[in-house]
Amino acid sequence: xxxxxxxxxxxxxxxxxxxxxxxxxxxxxxxxxxxxxxxxxxxxxxxxxxxxxxxxxxxxxxxxxxxxxxxxxxxxxxxxxxxxxxxxxxxxxxxxxxxxxxxxxxxxxxxxxxxxxxxxxxxxxxxxxxxxxxxxxxxxxxxxxxxxxxxxxxxxxxxxxxxxxxxxxxxxxxxxxxxxxxxxxxxxxxxxxxxxxxxxxxxxxxxxxxxxxxxxxxxxxxxxxxxxxxxxxxxxxxxxxxxxxxxxxxxxxxxxxxxxxxxxxxxxxxxxxxxxxxxxxxxxxxxxxxxxxxxxxxxxxxxxxxxxxxxxxxxxxxxxxxxxxxxxxxxxxxxxxxxxxxxxxxxxxxxxxxxxxxxxxxxxxxxxxxxxxxxxxxxxxxxxxxxxxxxxxxxxxxxxxxxxxxxxxxxxxxxxxxxxxxxxxxxxxxxxxxxxxxxxxxxxxxxxxxxxxxxxxxxxxxxxxxxxxxxxxxxxxxxxxxx
Amino acid sequence: xxxxxxxxxxxxxxxxxxxxxxxxxxxxxxxxxxxxxxxxxxxxxxxxxxxxxxxxxxxxxxxxxxxxxxxxxxxxxxxxxxxxxxxxxxxxxxx
Numbered sequence: 099x100x101x102x103x104x105x106x107x108x109x110x111x112x113x114x115x116x117x118x119x120x121x122x123x124x125x126x127x128x129x130x131x132x133x134x135x136x137x138x139x140x141x142x143x144x145x146x147x148x149x150x151x152x153x154x155x156x157x158x159x160x161x162x163x164x165x166x167x168x169x170x171x172x173x174x175x176x177x178x179x180x181x182x183x184x185x186x187x188x189x190x191x192x193x194x195x196x197x198x199x200x201x202x203x204x205x206x207x208x209x210x211x212x213x214x215x216x217x218x219x220x221x222x223x224x225x226x227x228x229x230x231x232x233x234x235x236x237x238x239x240x241x242x243x244x245x246x247x248x249x250x251x252x253x254x255x256x257x258x259x260x261x262x263x264x265x266x267x268x269x270x271x272x273x274x275x276x277x278x279x280x281x282x283x284x285x286x287x288x289x290x291x292x293x294x295x296x297x298x299x300x301x302x303x304x305x306x307x308x309x310x311x312x313x314x315x316x317x318x319x320x321x322x323x324x325x326x327x328x329x330x331x332x333x334x335x336x337x338x339x340x341x342x343x344x345x346x347x348x349x350x351x352x353x354x355x356x357x358x359x360x361x362x363x364x365x366x367x368x369x370x371x372x373x374x375x376x377x378x379x380x381x382x383x384x385x386x387x388x389x390x391x392x393x394x395x396x397x398x399x400x401x402x403x404x405x406x407x408x409x410x411x412x413x414x415x416x417x418x419x420x421x422x423x424x425x426x427x428x429x430x431x432x433x434x435x436x437x438x439x440x441x442x443x444x445x446x447x448x449x450x451x452x453x454x455x456x457x458x459x460x461x462x463x464x465x466x467x468x469x470x471x472x473x474x475x476x477x478x479x480x481x482x483x484x485x486x487x488x489x490x491x492x493x494x495x496x497x498x499x500x501x502x503x504x505x506x507x508x509x510x511x512x513x514x515x516x517x518x519x520x521x522x523x524x525x526x527x528x529x530x531x532x533x534x535x536x537x538x539x540x541x542x543x544x545x546x547x548x549x550x551x552x553x554x555x556x557x558x559x560x561x562x563x564x565x566x567x568x569x570x571x572x573x574x575x576x577x578x579x580x581x
Numbered sequence: 582x583x584x585x586x587x588x589x590x591x592x593x594x595x596x597x598x599x600x601x602x603x604x605x606x607x608x609x610x611x612x613x614x615x616x617x618x619x620x621x622x623x624x625x626x627x628x629x630x631x632x633x634x635x636x637x638x639x640x641x642x643x644x645x646x647x648x649x650x651x652x653x654x655x656x657x658x659x660x661x662x663x664x665x666x667x668x669x670x671x672x673x674x675x676x
Contacts, residue, residue: 241600241601243600246653256668260668268642268643268647269648270649271651273652273663274651290657298661374644380612380636384611384633384636388615388625
């Protein structure tokens, strides 16, 4: 029934005279059609065991109310003089007195006062349970790919979030789940949306948003159910409910609380301007790091090369030169030694034909080994180096080849000089060695043999078996025969 | 940058598959690796090239892309689908 609409009651017999009681009952019957909620302040409260009376007053007007039975007993614990209440009931008339009144079935504390008390009671309870603990807050992802948005599809909140997320961080996806954000069904909608995202759409972060409103408007965000749904979500939740001063229990439970939907968008995604600045910085530092690394490598190269000779051609060449020098020293030393021994032999103290001193006997082989090793390591170094782009390949190859051929030429010379130093080679130059038959000691003095004695003479090729026919005796010359 | 074309293309295809967060994390890793002194030169050059292509891809995403906005419809019990969500069409009114 709409208040203010005039309604005409047509009586059956307009001529009839009614009794007072009949009139009151008639009025009572008409008024009883009106069932409504009314808000007012309690006054004149009178409590009785079976019923209670009070008036709902508001400025100049007052409405007498009566309550009976269980409803009265329950209300007697709640109602206080001066309390603002919401009463639900049916209008009527107390026939005996003709008194207009409201028969109240249900009464509850009205307005902010009640909601505020309920808010603090629930906050204390959930806080004691630890649901608002800082330790439970999860970190928000730095770069979310997908953002779940739980809000009303109508209104400013959905716009504020979408526009701000898009502007700040265009490389993401927003999934909006429309819910009622006010009234009885809002709680169920919000819980279901959070559950849906958690079970079927694993977004990186959830935004729960709503525009501002009265405490009553925000009531769904102050319910235990919504608080538990937020805490039970495995996806981090950001709330952006109401305007700056509004604080809801949902805010306290959320992983991050923003004071407005726009604030929630800003908390959910990074700013692309900041990332672009970071990327500029990052690419500059990449270049700097590369330059530094190249510089360090350059500086380390010589050190590195001395340890790992084949990384670098110059070092390799140096090493090859050193080996060659060692080979030459070996040769020279060897030749000096051979020469000394040979002099001794020719002087007659030792004569073991065809033999080099033991340590120099394999000298030519050792030198050619050195040469072969040089060749082999050059080849392996070369194979390794060939894969390197930009290496001064040709230049190094020719330098290496000339070095190697120079060294092989020197080896040839050395080998021929060694041949020349052999005792047998002395014979090839036309010298001969004479010994008393059956002995190996060379004869150095004609007085050592008597006339008629047998003497063997060794030539470059073959031997002569001789008999001494005569002797010429001479004093020792200054090494004349020993040359 | 010098380097084979094949490797470049392969690298970029991979980068496109990465998440934005993955790109940013990889950039941090590369910077950390380049700061180490025992890195081989070739490895360093490869990391540098990778870093450059990551920066390029991140820039592209931030400047070229537009956020995709979809509406989640249906229910867990029945079927969940998404459809494009346009602000202009839905509501411009205030709260």
